Amino acid sequence: MSEPYATAEELDAEDELAPYRKNFVLDETVYLDGNSLGALPRAVPARLADVVEREWGRMRIRSWSESGWWDAPERIGDRIAPLVGAAEGQIVVGDSTSVNIFKAVVAAVRIAQEESAGRPVRSEILVDAATFPTDGYIAESAARMTGATVRAVPAAGMADAAGPATAVALVNHVDYRTGELHDLAAATAAVHRAGGRIVWDVCHSAGALPVELDASGADFAVGCTYKYLNGGPGSPAFLYVRRELQSRFDSPLPGWNSHTDPFAMSPGYVPAEGASRARVGTPDVLSMLALEEALKVWDGVDIAAVRVKSLALTDFFLGRVRAYVPGGRLTSLTPEAHERRGSQVSLLCGGGDGGDGGNDGNGGNDGDGASAPDAESVMAALHARGVVGDFRRPGVLRFGFTPLYTSFADAERAASALGEAVRAG
Amino acid sequence: MSEPYATAEELDAEDELAPYRKNFVLDETVYLDGNSLGALPRAVPARLADVVEREWGRMRIRSWSESGWWDAPERIGDRIAPLVGAAEGQIVVGDSTSVNIFKAVVAAVRIAQEESAGRPVRSEILVDAATFPTDGYIAESAARMTGATVRAVPAAGMADAAGPATAVALVNHVDYRTGELHDLAAATAAVHRAGGRIVWDVCHSAGALPVELDASGADFAVGCTYKYLNGGPGSPAFLYVRRELQSRFDSPLPGWNSHTDPFAMSPGYVPAEGASRARVGTPDVLSMLALEEALKVWDGVDIAAVRVKSLALTDFFLGRVRAYVPGGRLTSLTPEAHERRGSQVSLLCGGGDGGDGGNDGNGGNDGDGASAPDAESVMAALHARGVVGDFRRPGVLRFGFTPLYTSFADAERAASALGEAVRAG
Numbered sequence: 100m101s102e103p104y105a106t107a108e109e110l111d112a113e114d115e116l117a118p119y120r121k122n123f124v125l126d127e128t129v130y131l132d133g134n135s136l137g138a139l140p141r142a143v144p145a146r147l148a149d150v151v152e153r154e155w156g157r158m159r160i161r162s163w164s165e166s167g168w169w170d171a172p173e174r175i176g177d178r179i180a181p182l183v184g185a186a187e188g189q190i191v192v193g194d195s196t197s198v199n200i201f202k203a204v205v206a207a208v209r210i211a212q213e214e215s216a217g218r219p220v221r222s223e224i225l226v227d228a229a230t231f232p233t234d235g236y237i238a239e240s241a242a243r244m245t246g247a248t249v250r251a252v253p254a255a256g257m258a259d260a261a262g263p264a265t266a267v268a269l270v271n272h273v274d275y276r277t278g279e280l281h282d283l284a285a286a287t288a289a290v291h292r293a294g295g296r297i298v299w300d301v302c303h304s305a306g307a308l309p310v311e312l313d314a315s316g317a318d319f320a321v322g323c324t325y326k327y328l329n330g331g332p333g334s335p336a337f338l339y340v341r342r343e344l345q346s347r348f349d350s351p352l353p354g355w356n357s358h359t360d361p362f363a364m365s366p367g368y369v370p371a372e373g374a375s376r377a378r379v380g381t382p383d384v385l386s387m388l389a390l391e392e393a394l395k396v397w398d399g400v401d402i403a404a405v406r407v408k409s410l411a412l413t414d415f416f417l418g419r420v421r422a423y424v425p426g427g428r429l430t431s432l433t434p435e436a437h438e439r440r441g442s443q444v445s446l447l448c449g450g451g452d453g454g455d456g457g458n459d460g461n462g463g464n465d466g467d468g469a470s471a472p473d474a475e476s477v478m479a480a481l482h483a484r485g486v487v488g489d490f491r492r493p494g495v496l497r498f499g500f501t502p503l504y505t506s507f508a509d510a511e512r513a514a515s516a517l518g519e520a521v522r523a524g
Numbered sequence: 525m526s527e528p529y530a531t532a533e534e535l536d537a538e539d540e541l542a543p544y545r546k547n548f549v550l551d552e553t554v555y556l557d558g559n560s561l562g563a564l565p566r567a568v569p570a571r572l573a574d575v576v577e578r579e580w581g582r583m584r585i586r587s588w589s590e591s592g593w594w595d596a597p598e599r600i601g602d603r604i605a606p607l608v609g610a611a612e613g614q615i616v617v618g619d620s621t622s623v624n625i626f627k628a629v630v631a632a633v634r635i636a637q638e639e640s641a642g643r644p645v646r647s648e649i650l651v652d653a654a655t656f657p658t659d660g661y662i663a664e665s666a667a668r669m670t671g672a673t674v675r676a677v678p679a680a681g682m683a684d685a686a687g688p689a690t691a692v693a694l695v696n697h698v699d700y701r702t703g704e705l706h707d708l709a710a711a712t713a714a715v716h717r718a719g720g721r722i723v724w725d726v727c728h729s730a731g732a733l734p735v736e737l738d739a740s741g742a743d744f745a746v747g748c749t750y751k752y753l754n755g756g757p758g759s760p761a762f763l764y765v766r767r768e769l770q771s772r773f774d775s776p777l778p779g780w781n782s783h784t785d786p787f788a789m790s791p792g793y794v795p796a797e798g799a800s801r802a803r804v805g806t807p808d809v810l811s812m813l814a815l816e817e818a819l820k821v822w823d824g825v826d827i828a829a830v831r832v833k834s835l836a837l838t839d840f841f842l843g844r845v846r847a848y849v850p851g852g853r854l855t856s857l858t859p860e861a862h863e864r865r866g867s868q869v870s871l872l873c874g875g876g877d878g879g880d881g882g883n884d885g886n887g888g889n890d891g892d893g894a895s896a897p898d899a900e901s902v903m904a905a906l907h908a909r910g911v912v913g914d915f916r917r918p919g920v921l922r923f924g925f926t927p928l929y930t931s932f933a934d935a936e937r938a939a940s941a942l943g944e945a946v947r948a949g
Contacts, residue, residue: 136584138581147573151568160557160914195804195806198779236779239778245669325806332580333810335808350665353662362916364657380623381620381621382758383620383757383811384757385810389576491789
């Protein structure tokens with residue numbers, strides 16, 4: 100953890116990850132929205148130009164084999180694997196997060212139902228009550244199509260909620276709104292003790308902090324690649340299927356790419372072995388190979404070092420916000436406790452209802468009780484000052500800290516601009 | 525139709541679409557695999573470089589609104605619409621063909637089941653027996669998850685097969701293997717008379733010939749954009765939802781992008797109006813905007829003129845194959861009759877079983893009964909001679925004719941090389 104009174108310059112000077120910043124295209128803007136869309140890795144444009152002009156333009160159809168297009172979903176999955184604590188052969192890249200949540204939840208329900216044989220059928224999907232909405236919508240559809248039901252419970256209460264009716268728990272590792280980090284190993288163990296299966300949404304943790312998928316015993320996980328993994332807008336998501344469950348992975352989307360012999364073009368479906376079983380249709384090669392290049396910025400990076408810097412950055416930012424922002428105007432929704440904090444800081448305009456999780460009430464000074472600023476106009480004022488975060492209705496300002504390219508000077512400037520924006524508003 | 529004895533040079537000289545060829549990156553290769561992966565439109569690299577370097581690299585998160593990323597699925601759908609006979613507001617682009625088949629078939633079954641109220645529930649999904657395999661695999665999954673069953677029937681027999689149990693018919697407009705074209709309007713009318721709904725797979729017809737979705741009364745259609753639409757490897761598919769059915773489109777993949785107010789991030793799902801209801805997750809922007817640029821080559825193109833040239837090309841090629849290939853070595857699976865022919869020619873090595881559709885037996889001379897050449901080695905020998913088609917096991921050589929860039933000289937050279945390859949084999 101950083102020294103409490105170190106300056107941004109001192110912290111940047113001793114930052115071991117500082118050299119990675121040059122691998123990204125950055126400018127005078129303070130970009131704190133990498134939790135929504137990661138910055139452009141410098142090597143991506145040249146790689147994508149080569150994919151388009153040579154691989155597609157000149158080699159055309161041959162590239163499916165000769166340029167490695169066909170195997171890209173598994174190959175890129177293996178590149179993500181060490182960042183989320185997974186051994187190789189368990190991750191495929193492709194489709195959107197929503198589509199992968201559907202595959203994972205349906206497959207998990209089917210396994211849980213199969214394991215209910217001779218006992219009352221497990222029929223309940225527990226969904227993180229504060230989930231990113233798509234997970235909840237998709238879980239409802241999965242429930243409807245498998246004869247299950249959905250019950251929303253707070254992520255922190257998942258361990259207590261899991262019981263003999265639990266088929267699956269679908270939990271966000273980091274809350275997209277508050278930045279609260281949930282205990283992946285503990286919740287996984289609790290759901291397993293209850294006899295259920297667990298699907299983790301690691302969209303807001305992959306690339307931001309250690310995600311111990313193998314070690315925790317997690318069954319399935321779905322993650323996003325355009326946030327902390329910098330894959331580009333709408334880059335394909337990934338799906339982790341634990342090795343022991345792969346032979347039982349019964350996909351609701353058995354597209355031809357998941358067939359054991361796709362080019363046999365046989366009318367009968369025989370699923371592939373391994374993680375390939377989680378593929379569906381033809382991969383979107385341009386987005387996928389841009390992602391592959393983007394992932395090379397992680398070569399040599401220790402995710403533990405990323406975590407250390409992430410916590411130092413968010414500690415520093417929270418401290419500077421307390422110093423710059425007039426008392427009572429903003430309340431932090433992001434937990435002070437390191438073990439409960441992801442890699443973003445969420446500030447609620449005006450305090451009050453902090454939502455479901457993580458409101459420790461330490462983000463704003465006790466103060467003068469001035470009227471709450473409007474989040475949208477505060478964020479617009481910040482943008483005008485060259486600081487980019489985003490907001491989520493109602494009233495939440497979000498600032499993402501991406502340790503490969505965010506500096507302490509960025510955090511200092513953002514806090515200072517935030518103080519001005521709040522006062523101006 | 526072309527004059528029977530016109531030369532390639534004469535036909536190219538009078539080809540009104542010949543000027544469009546310069547819009548593509550081509551070389552000395554004769555590329556007849558545009559039915560699998562379309563050639564690179566010349567304008568795509570610059571557009572994609574701008575998307576990556578400026579829109580992502582410099583504007584970053586602002587591009588979701590300011591660069592039109594968010595609305596791309598509908599905007600690009602509207603660009604495809606005139607090519608498939610659809611008025612605007614009925615097509616969204618995104619996800620793979622397989623995923624869209626799942627959405628369409630499930631939604632169609634749900635509508636058919638709802639319409640069964642008070643009568644025996646329509647529970648059968650009729651699937652084209654010669655379908656591209658993914659459609660069949662996905663239909664089985666859709667059936668399993670909606671309480672329906674699947675029955676395979678020949679596409680040409682769909683009208684007779686449809687009856688009071690029919691919920692949905694899923695039919696390929698053009699057979700991927702034989703190139704046979706099925707009658708979209710007639711089959712649609714027959715399935716509707718039986719009280720069912722129809723989903724068309726237009727992967728092998730969109731961009732190759734007129735597809736009269738609105739005029740035929742088709743309910744749903746799914747198409748591919750990387751074949752005749754030249755969107756690039758694995759570019760996103762499209763889904764047509766007939767306007768009258770949009771308010772009843774009940775998606776099995778209700779991702780947050782299909783919510784009426786996605787950024788409200790509300791826990792309850794309320795579907796958007798219109799074609800947006802068929803969206804799922806965040807669109808893959810790089811692949812999607814490459815597609816958007818690729819579609820601009822269609823500006824000013826009349827799809828009826830494309831059809832005229834396509835038939836002239838395939839007539840010419842079939843004639844030249846008869847002239848160049850030793851008798852009996854190859855049998856055309858592609859119908860001679862224009863109204864039953866798509867924009868590809870499929871030649872079966874050695875004659876014999878022509879498969880389910882379209883074997884008129886006119887593609888090879890009666891001949892000496894020499895042993896059948898092996899399709900894979902014939903195609904390898906063709907590639908060595910600078911002619912690119914592909915093959916499908918067992919024994920089918922496929923040649924796609926893409927009228928915007930295929931010339932009659934290409935067809936001449938391909939037939940000549942094919943004769944050599946067969947003799948060499």
